Amino acid sequence: MEKKFIPALRFKWLTPFFDSLMKLTGLEKKINQFFLQSAEIKGGETILDFGCGTGTFLLILKKENPTARVFGLDIDPQIIKFAQKKIQCSNLEINLQTYAGKEFPYPSQTFDLVFSSLVFHHLHKKQKILALQEIYRILKKGGYFHLLDFDQAGQLFLQLLFLPIRFIDGFPNTRDHAKGNLPQLIQATGFKQLREKKQLLTPLGKLSFYQAAKN
Numbered sequence: 001m002e003k004k005f006i007p008a009l010r011f012k013w014l015t016p017f018f019d020s021l022m023k024l025t026g027l028e029k030k031i032n033q034f035f036l037q038s039a040e041i042k043g044g045e046t047i048l049d050f051g052c053g054t055g056t057f058l059l060i061l062k063k064e065n066p067t068a069r070v071f072g073l074d075i076d077p078q079i080i081k082f083a084q085k086k087i088q089c090s091n092l093e094i095n096l097q098t099y100a101g102k103e104f105p106y107p108s109q110t111f112d113l114v115f116s117s118l119v120f121h122h123l124h125k126k127q128k129i130l131a132l133q134e135i136y137r138i139l140k141k142g143g144y145f146h147l148l149d150f151d152q153a154g155q156l157f158l159q160l161l162f163l164p165i166r167f168i169d170g171f172p173n174t175r176d177h178a179k180g181n182l183p184q185l186i187q188a189t190g191f192k193q194l195r196e197k198k199q200l201l202t203p204l205g206k207l208s209f210y211q212a213a214k215n
Helices: 012-025 028-037 056-065 077-090 125-138 158-168 171-178 182-188
Strands: 046-050 069-074 095-096 110-115 139-150 192-202 206-211
Touching: 028 056, 028 139, 028 192, 046 125, 056 069, 056 077, 056 095, 069 077, 077 095, 077 125, 110 125, 125 139, 125 171, 125 182, 139 171, 139 182, 139 192, 158 171, 158 206, 171 182, 182 192, 182 206
Parallel strands: 046 069, 046 110, 069 095, 110 139
Antiparallel strands: 139 206, 192 206
16 A cells, blocks of 8 residues: 655655755754754764655764764655765765654664654644654653644734645644644653743744653
8 A cells, every 4th residue: 555645845746856945945954953952962872863854964963973873764765765865975874764654663762862853744643643652662761852843823924824834734734733732742642851942933934843751
């Protein structure tokens, strides 16, 4: 059975332009810098980027932390091919895998850190819950989950900015984001010490950075 998923830019034919469009927005650099600063990586950790896309963050992560074991996971085989080409050119040791949208292909308590950036608004609620459960499962005790995604915006202006994303990625998929339900979904999985570390206002709505721990 074919996997059902929404490509990074909604349509597969846009995937080759993903990196160029991300650079134009200027968001990618801000997101990656904040993730690196907030994670306080000490060296030697085992790290996963869930929904790694074309691998830009993976490359930065490995260059900044050469002793870390770095993994990337994505459901989209097309975008993983772009990531593989970039990583092969870099000569860096980074493990990439695709998965079928259900269980992650890793043993329990494998990772010290898991990152996910602008992935969850592509998922319907059951997929969000399953992804959070899998992230919790593969994290070691004392490990941290770092999430960035669209979040509730109180101001009507920001809600209107978010409408194009909601239309493109589906109103059911983005409903929990528009309602501000991400914290509840994360905590319901079992995560503790949930913190909203930063908000970023963008031309497409409000982004929130969350950090949660597995005790």
